[in-house]
Amino acid sequence: MGxxxxxxxxxxxxxxxxxxxxxxxxxxxxxxxAGQFPSGAKLQIDDLKARYGLSAxxxxxxxxxxxxxxxxxxxxxxxxxxxxxxxxxxxxxTLARQxxxxxxxxxxxxxxDDAWEANILGAYHRLERYVMRQxxxxxxxxxxxxxxxxxxxxxxxxxxxSPRLLEEQSRLYDQAERYRHRMMASYLAAADLGILEEHxxxxxxxxxxxxxxxxxxxxxHLLHTVAFCYGTAKLQTGTMRPD
Numbered sequence: 001m002g003x004x005x006x007x008x009x010x011x012x013x014x015x016x017x018x019x020x021x022x023x024x025x026x027x028x029x030x031x032x033x034a035g036q037f038p039s040g041a042k043l044q045i046d047d048l049k050a051r052y053g054l055s056a057x058x059x060x061x062x063x064x065x066x067x068x069x070x071x072x073x074x075x076x077x078x079x080x081x082x083x084x085x086x087x088x089x090x091x092x093x094t095l096a097r098q099x100x101x102x103x104x105x106x107x108x109x110x111x112x113d114d115a116w117e118a119n120i121l122g123a124y125h126r127l128e129r130y131v132m133r134q135x136x137x138x139x140x141x142x143x144x145x146x147x148x149x150x151x152x153x154x155x156x157x158x159x160x161x162s163p164r165l166l167e168e169q170s171r172l173y174d175q176a177e178r179y180r181h182r183m184m185a186s187y188l189a190a191a192d193l194g195i196l197e198e199h200x201x202x203x204x205x206x207x208x209x210x211x212x213x214x215x216x217x218x219x220x221h222l223l224h225t226v227a228f229c230y231g232t233a234k235l236q237t238g239t240m241r242p243d
Contacts, residue, residue: 024054024062030143032071032082033177039085043072070175087230090179097172097222102215104157104165109211112159117207123148123155124203131196142181149184150174152199156206156218176225183228195224 028048031037048059063080066072072080083089108116127148134145150173157169184195198221205214 020054020058021061021065024052024058025065027052028059028062028066029069029071032066033146033181034142035178035181037082039082041082043080043082045079069171071178085178087226090176090226090229093172093176093179094222094226097169097176098219100165100168100172101153101157101222102219104160104162104169105206105215105218106211107160107162107165108157109206109209109214111161116155116159119158120152120155120203120206123152124199127152127199128196142184145184146177146181152203156202179229180225183225 037043043063045056045059048054049056052059063072064074067074067080071083073083074080127145130145130148150170153173154166154170157166160166198217202214202217202221205217
C-alpha cells in the first residue's frame, strides 16, 4: 500500500472515529497499553507521523490528552515521553481506587434501584460471554475485554449519585490499564476462570445488598493487579487471596 493509499485509509477510519485527533488518541492509547511503546520511551512526532500516517497537529493534541490521563508525561520544551511504570505508581493508583470505589459502592448500595441491578447483571453477562469465548486463546487485542471489564466495575457504582466519584473511578481505572493488560492476557490464555468467578461473587454480594461483605471484597479485589505484577501486595488486605 502506497503512502497516498495509507493516508486515504486513515482518513476514512478517522471519519468513522469522529476526528483525526480522536483516531490518533485511540491508536496511541491502545499501543501504549499493549506495550508497543516501552515505559519511559520518548515519543517523537516525526516517528509517530510515519507510524500512523497522520500530521503533527492531531498527534500533538492526542498526546496532550494522554498526558492529562496519565499515559504520557509532557516534558518542558522536549516533547512527550511514555509515563514510567513502577510498583510505587501502581500501589498509589490502587490505594486511590480502593478509597474511591469502596465509598462509591457504599452509596450505590444505599441508592440503587431495580434498573441499577439489571445493569449490573447485563454488564456481568457480557463480560462472562467474552471470557468464555476466549477461553484458552491468546487474544490479539484486549480492547474489547478492557471495555467490558471497565463497564462492569462502573455498573457496580453507577447509582452512587456522585458524578465526580464516577469520573475519578474512570480516570484511575484507565491509569491502571497498562498494568492490568498483562494480567488479563495471562488469565485468558491460561483459561483461568478464577477471576470471572470472583466477579460473579462480587456481583451476587452487591445484588443481595450485603454491604460490608461486598465492600471488603471489592477492596481486596483491586489488589490483584499489584500482586500479579509485583508479588504480594503491600497494601492492606482482608480475607481475599491476592492472585
